Amino acid sequence: MNRTLKQQIMLIDDDQDLLEEIADTLELAGHRVMSFERADLALPHITSQFNGVIVCDIRMPKMNGLELLDHAINLDPELPVIMITGHGQVAEATMAMKAGAYDFLEKPVAPERLLATLSRALEKRQLAQEVRALKGRVGEDQLSARLIGNAKSTQQLREQVATLTPLNVDLIVRGETGSGKDVIARALHDLGPRGQGPFVAVNCAALPETLVDSAFFGHEKGAFTGADQVHVGYFEAANGGTLFLDELESMSLNFQVRLLRVLENREITRLGGSKNIKLDMRVVAAVKGELDQLVKAEKLRADLVYRLNIASIDIPPLRARKSDVELLFMHFCERAASLHQREVPQLSAPLRHNLTRYDWPGNVRELKNAAERFVIGLPLQWSKEPLQNQGAELGDLPLDDAVGAFEKSYIEQALTHHRGNVTQTAEALGVPRKKLYLRMKKYNLDKAHFDTNG
Known part of the structure; x- marks a missing residue:
């Protein structure tokens, strides 16, 4: 060797x-x-x-x-x-x-x-x-495939996740809505030592207060009216794996006390039961907002934060890593194209410019939805405010992109006016039909889209 x-x-x-x-x-x-x-x-x-x-x-x-x-x-x-x-x-x-x-x-x-x-x-x-x-390289490749991007903040995020993945510690993932807290939790589980165990994700905001105890602790048959059979709760279901608590701040302070006790003792008793059940699980909690502000607003108990916050991961919002937007958009376009069995349309210069100009308040989730709409041919919907019109943006584009954007828009207007008739459009623009066809191919324009008679 x-x-x-x-x-x-x-x-x-x-x-x-x-x-x-x-x-x-x-x-x-x-x-x-x-x-x-x-x-x-x-x-x-x-x-x-x-x-x-x-x-x-x-x-x-x-x-x-x-x-x-x-x-x-x-x-x-x-x-x-x-x-x-x-x-x-x-x-x-x-x-x-x-x-x-x-x-x-x-x-x-x-x-x-x-x-x-x-x-x-x-x-x-x-x-x-x-x-x-080799295993290290495979782990890095798997992480890069999950946390896509080349921005410095994205690279730092991958490094942080790679450091915490093999450790058996509970932690808090903090990020805005749609930033990918569930993706981080899943990566920590799948690529870590508990990857072969269960991954139990709980949307805490969706649980009615009256069902919380039964949902988490489980119950024995006959524990209360309607308890016709044994029910295994989230804690027990996550034994040997990872329990992901999304939107932890939506849970009542009373339940947070019981959660803290479980984290400290690592054992539970089902409702209506007497047997102590030992737990071996990693808890990943996701929250929106600053921890100190959530504690101050009495959304989180300070002692629970101290217990969970052994380690923490802060996910940067998409607006803070604009250089990743186009790469992520194309990634989601390819996934949507595969799902819907379509080709990925060509990105125009104005669209590329809009992608990085927009603030993406819905973060990666909003970007993913925008990519799917783009692939299936629907107009993009901006959740915050519409971008400025194309003419106002052209001055911010590089010259070649601006010229291309104007040319495409001008051809589109002519094709619309002549209802997709290439001969009439070429005559109106004063160019040979062959040249017009080449331009249409360049800008991915199909005459059928402009034929209002069809």
Whole structure:
């Protein structure tokens, strides 16, 4: 196997003569060696990124080899550690192998066996590092496919999500309506260690207050009138996975007290039941607005915020990352075109300009809806206020785009006037029919769209 990364061998032995002898043997064989006479001195150099193998004596003062092995295995179970034992120390060698050592060598160490064992261990380590790097790249690719964009704030958001995904901590996702809080929650679940478990999403704003306890805690048969069978609540359904609480601020303060107790104790009792049910779940809560303002307005309890806000993710609004708008719009256009089995229409210069000029108060959700309307041929609807007319925008466009926008608009007006008749339109514009056809193809204009007789 080609070792594209330079691997090292960490050699630890309190016998200085043996240490130097083994180091010389390894260096003559072309290996890079780090030597330590004490195990505790080697600890700072042992990390999950260490690309190599550890060779360590078992019997050493202060910190013995078994203690170092335990430290290394806890840090990275895939890190090969080869133990050196004295002649006849079978019990210690057996303990080392049970504890996770890759292999053991008996003193006096035979150079041939040492090099052969190291060769296998280094190959194992190299393979593990390559697989780990590949998994990392796959994770990054998956995250980029979910959180699309090249704006600096989008890149920072991906980095933050990538950092928090493998951690088993509850957290708060804050963002405006339509900003994609559910997308973040789903990415944290799917790409994290709980990805094979259930993902339970709850729209807290849609739950009537009278049904909240039953919905979350579940109930036993006969717990109340109409409880004809056992019902598993959201908490229990999310066991082993992730519970996503959308619009947490819409929940009553009384229920927030009970939620806090569940988060602290990680157990529940169904309504009408007596059995405590242990919970193993990650809670991701989504809110709109500033946390301190929500607490001040008595929409959120301060103690619940303290408990959930171990980590938090703030999603930037779409207006703060305008450079991502066209990329996102095209992404949603392609999805809509696939869904409706249509071609993606060409984006005109004015439309491209409008996309980045508009503030998108509905954020990504509004942009997605606009893309679908565009693909199926419906006029775009701006939820906040209409953009300025095209003529007023042209002065802000680059010259080539402005000229193209004017030309397309002028041809459209002529085709409309002549009801899609290309011959009459070409004569009116004073251009050959072939030239007009080329312009129509350039601007994706179909004469049938202008034929009001059809």
